[in-house]
Amino acid sequence: xxxxxxxxxxxxxxxxxxxxxxxxxxxxxxxxxxxxxxxxxxxxxxxxxxxxxxxxxxxxxxxxxxxxxxxxxxxxxxxxxxxxxxxxxxxxxxxxxxxxxxxxxxxxxxxxxxxxxxxxxxxxxxxxxxxxxxxxxxxxxxxxxxxxxxxxxxxxxxxxxxxxxxxxxxxxxxxxxxxxxxxxxxxxxxxxxxxxxxxxxxxxxxxxxxxxxxxxxxxxxxxxxxxxxxxxxxxxxxxxxxxxxxxxxxxxxxxxxxxxxxxxxxxxxxxxxxxxxxxxxxxxxxxxxxxxxxxxxxxxxxxxxxxxxxxxxxxxxxxxxxxxxxxxxxxxxxxxx
Amino acid sequence: xxxxxxxxxxxxxxxxxxxxxxxxxxxxxxxxxxxxxxxxxxxxxxxxxxxxxxxxxxxxxxxxxxxxxxxxxxxxxxxxxxxxxxxxxxxxxxxxxxxxxxxxxxxxxxxxxxxxxxxxxxxxxxxxxxxxxxxxxxxxxxxxxxxxxxxxxxxxxxxxxxxxxxxxxxxxxxxxxxxxxxxxxxxxxxxxxxxxxxxxxxxxxxxxxxxxxxxxxxxxxxxxxxxxxxxxxxxxxxxx
Ligand SMILES: Nc1ncnc2c1ncn2[C@@H]1O[C@H](COP(=O)(O)OP(=O)(O)O)[C@@H](O)[C@H]1O
Ligand SMILES: [Mg+2]
Numbered sequence: 037x038x039x040x041x042x043x044x045x046x047x048x049x050x051x052x053x054x055x056x057x058x059x060x061x062x063x064x065x066x067x068x069x070x071x072x073x074x075x076x077x078x079x080x081x082x083x084x085x086x087x088x089x090x091x092x093x094x095x096x097x098x099x100x101x102x103x104x105x106x107x108x109x110x111x112x113x114x115x116x117x118x119x120x121x122x123x124x125x126x127x128x129x130x131x132x133x134x135x136x137x138x139x140x141x142x143x144x145x146x147x148x149x150x151x152x153x154x155x156x157x158x159x160x161x162x163x164x165x166x167x168x169x170x171x172x173x174x175x176x177x178x179x180x181x182x183x184x185x186x187x188x189x190x191x192x193x194x195x196x197x198x199x200x201x202x203x204x205x206x207x208x209x210x211x212x213x214x215x216x217x218x219x220x221x222x223x224x225x226x227x228x229x230x231x232x233x234x235x236x237x238x239x240x241x242x243x244x245x246x247x248x249x250x251x252x253x254x255x256x257x258x259x260x261x262x263x264x265x266x267x268x269x270x271x272x273x274x275x276x277x278x279x280x281x282x283x284x285x286x287x288x289x290x291x292x293x294x295x296x297x298x299x300x301x302x303x304x305x306x307x308x309x310x311x312x313x314x315x316x317x318x319x320x321x322x323x324x325x326x327x328x329x330x331x332x333x334x335x336x337x338x339x340x341x342x343x344x345x346x347x348x349x350x351x352x353x354x355x356x357x358x359x360x361x362x363x364x365x366x367x368x369x370x371x372x373x
Numbered sequence: 374x375x376x377x378x379x380x381x382x383x384x385x386x387x388x389x390x391x392x393x394x395x396x397x398x399x400x401x402x403x404x405x406x407x408x409x410x411x412x413x414x415x416x417x418x419x420x421x422x423x424x425x426x427x428x429x430x431x432x433x434x435x436x437x438x439x440x441x442x443x444x445x446x447x448x449x450x451x452x453x454x455x456x457x458x459x460x461x462x463x464x465x466x467x468x469x470x471x472x473x474x475x476x477x478x479x480x481x482x483x484x485x486x487x488x489x490x491x492x493x494x495x496x497x498x499x500x501x502x503x504x505x506x507x508x509x510x511x512x513x514x515x516x517x518x519x520x521x522x523x524x525x526x527x528x529x530x531x532x533x534x535x536x537x538x539x540x541x542x543x544x545x546x547x548x549x550x551x552x553x554x555x556x557x558x559x560x561x562x563x564x565x566x567x568x569x570x571x572x573x574x575x576x577x578x579x580x581x582x583x584x585x586x587x588x589x590x591x592x593x594x595x596x597x598x599x600x601x602x603x604x605x606x607x608x609x610x611x612x613x
Contacts, residue, residue, distance in 0.1 A: 041474035045460065045467070052462045052503070212458035212519075215424050216475040217447045370426060371442065 038218045042226025043233070046200075050234060060196055060234060064188035064242045071184060072250045075141060082146050083119070085110050088126040097124075100153040112168055122146045134166040143167070181252045182261075182336035183304040183329035185242055189265045190272040190325060191297055193235045198276030198289050201227060205280070211370060220367040224360060227277055228270065235269035255339030264331045264345070267352040271324045274359030281366045304329035327351045377402040377527055377559040378423060383432035385418055385582075392418050393582040395432060400561060400575075405553055407573030408563040409602065415582040416563040417455050420531050423561070424452050437526065448476055451525035455532050455563075457512040459504050465491070465515050466500040469522060476523035490518035493548050495541060509536040517545070528552070528560045534569065546572055567602045578605065585609050 050056060084102040086094065087110045097104055110123050112134060121142050123134040133150065137143040147165065204210040213223065243261050246252045254261065279296065283289040303320030312320075320326045331348035334340035342349075378400035385393040392415045400406045408416050421427040423434055425442035434441040437449055460468055469490065473483040491497045494514035504512065513536050520528060528549075534542045546569070552558040562573065570576050571590050578586040578593070586593050586609065590602060597605045 038475050038477070041471055045463070045471045048467055049460060049462045207461075208454055208456050208458035209460060211426055212452070212454055213475070215426055215447060215450070215452045215454075216472060217444060217477070218475050 039222045039226045039229065042218075042223065043230040046226070046230030047233070049200075056196055057234075060192055060238050061241055064192055064238065065245050068181075068184060068188065068242070068246060068250065072181070072252075082121045082142060082149065084146070085115075085120050085123045086126070087123070090126045090129075093124075093126055093131070096153050100149060102149070115168055122150075124150075130164075132164050132166065134168060137167045180304070180306050180329075180333075181246065181250075182332035183306070183325075185246050185252075185261070185336075186265060186268050186328040186332045187301065187304065187325060188242055189235070189239050189268050190300075190328065191293075192238065193231070193269045193272040194276040194297065195289070195293075196276075197227065197231045197235075197273045198280040198283070198292070199286055200231065201277040202280040202283055202286060202289055206284070214367070214371045220364050220371070223367065224277070224363045228273060228360065231273055232270060235273060236266060239265040239269055252336065254336050256335035256341070260335045260340075260342055260345065261332060264328060264335065264349060264352070267349060267356065268324070268328045270356040271328075271352055271359065274356055274363055275324070278359050278363050278366060299323070300325035305333055324352060324355045327355075375402050376400060377437060378561065379435040380423070381433050381435075383419070383422065383429050383434060385415075385422065385427070385430050391582060393422075393429075396582070396584055398577055398584060398587070400559065402559050403553055403557045404574040405549060405560045405562065405572070407570045407576040408561065408579055409565065409567075409570045409576050410563075410579035411565055411606075414579045416579055417531055418582075419579070420529055420561070420563060424450055424529060448523055449526045451520035451523065451528045453516050453520035453528075453530045453533050457516045459512055459515060459519075461505040462503065464501050464503055465496055465507070465518075468504060468515060469500075469518060472519050473522050478523065486522050486524065490521045493521060494518045494545070510538060510541070513537055514541070526558060528558055528562075530560065530562045532563055532565070534564070534566070570602050576602075578602075578609070580606075580609065 081103050082101070083105070084097070085105050085107055086097065087107050089106055094106065105120075110125070112123075114120070115123055115134065115136050119136065119138070121136050125132045125134070133147070135143040135146060201210075204213070210223075214220075239262060243258065243265060247254045247258060247261075275296070279292050280289060283292070300323045303323050303326040327348040331340075331345040331352075334345050334348075376399045378398075380396065380398045380400075382395045382397055383393060384391070384395045396419075408419065410416055418427065422429050423436065423441065425446065436443075436446050439446055460471070463471070466487065469487045470483060473486060478486065487500075488497070491500055494517050496511065496514055496518060499507070499511065504515065507515065513533065517530070517533055520530060534545060537545065549560055549562075550572075553560060562569070564570055573590065575587070575589055576593065577584050586596070586605065588596065593605055594600070594602065597608050599605045599608060
């Protein structure tokens, strides 16, 4: 089987290329860890001011880890001035929480801790939250970490597969390959499966690391996360090899990053899409990472099931099929069969 | 004798530059045919069109009775490119294994052919070294071994002996002559070295995409009253 021969060759080549392997397997973990610490730093010492005291509530709060202050009167202006994370106002048994939200992850932590404190107590659970800065939808690491996982899989697979095929072109081996009876679709298939294997390993490592070590929220199924990322890897692989035919050096391949990768990041949910102009949102819909983030965010953060993300997965699958077909067509300039 | 390669009114341009003028050549079976000409005269372009890797603008090529391009011809042609197309991360053996598999050879066949091809180019002792560590000459030899791997009827070799030392060059030529005589192979070789051209059964002298002389080395020298093929080129260049 010629495709198998190609797969074996790719494995042999990559096994000897330690730097590429490191880039593929270690670099995403490194960057992910760095992001984790940058965004998740210090959610301790949460400052909470309570007004309209209620002995029962105070008792509960004193037991938890808040930096607690009891006041008779308080205001949002004071909050901003004193950089207090939260202000809990109790009136006739109703609790009203105001969050500073200067750092979304601190606001989120405050809500979670409050919910935990009151859990199993008689205190009424319903709590209205108000935000000084931003709103409840402001993103934190939890919200965009699922997208980060997808992004790293996309980025590194795109680059490495693209450069590999580019090298095959510039070194003349692709031309030499096409002087053998191998068919165009066998070349594309071999590349897809050979590099797909490494992309698969990378995906598993990145996902496991993100979920098990960094403790990124995962409400839904890890298998769905893996499935989505495998599709992402195939899209990246086929797009990378396709675009490599428009590059004549590795440097030119790197030039595709601001052109192809960076714009996609804007549509992955780091920036809220609500505020964007309609036409801009429409542009997002032609970008694979938009669907990847939607699916990953759904599964990891919101606990979506497979039927909730089926449309996203289908679109990613379509992207891969289209890019693969274009790959096979683009080899036509070398040979007609 | 039947022609192995039949080229008719073939032409090719890159952008506005005419690299191959309409050109017709017949290459007989079981002969060593040399394409001789200075660098840039279009040898590689012509060869790529014969192998089927490049589309001609006009004209036709027939190899072994089949019109190029034809998928079934690829196994019949052993091609050695001018620039070494090798996987440098892999060892010589892994390179040979890979190409042998692409030709659909069985495991036992592969072993026999790899041993044979490596022996011919005297690389048997270096087969398990990464190509990365090969010298220029060794890479040339490995490329030649790859061209031989599937035991093709036709060998098309683009400047095969560049960078190879004179002693090994002699033994490679002996082997090419043996392949022709004993195994009935047709060999098309390009060169710009005159002493190699002298060993060909027939040569076609190429200049700026045109065949300016065809015949055995003796015939051509006699026709131009020249002592060497170098002199023929000088006379053609000056005379026309
Ligand atoms: N892909 C190409 N695009 C443009 N010009 C080319 C290309 N390939 C070859 N040429 C030009 O065609 C001419 C013949 O090249 P080539 O066939 O490689 O010559 P030779 O092999 O005899 O040295 C040269 O002038 C070269 O610059
Ligand atoms: Mg040449």
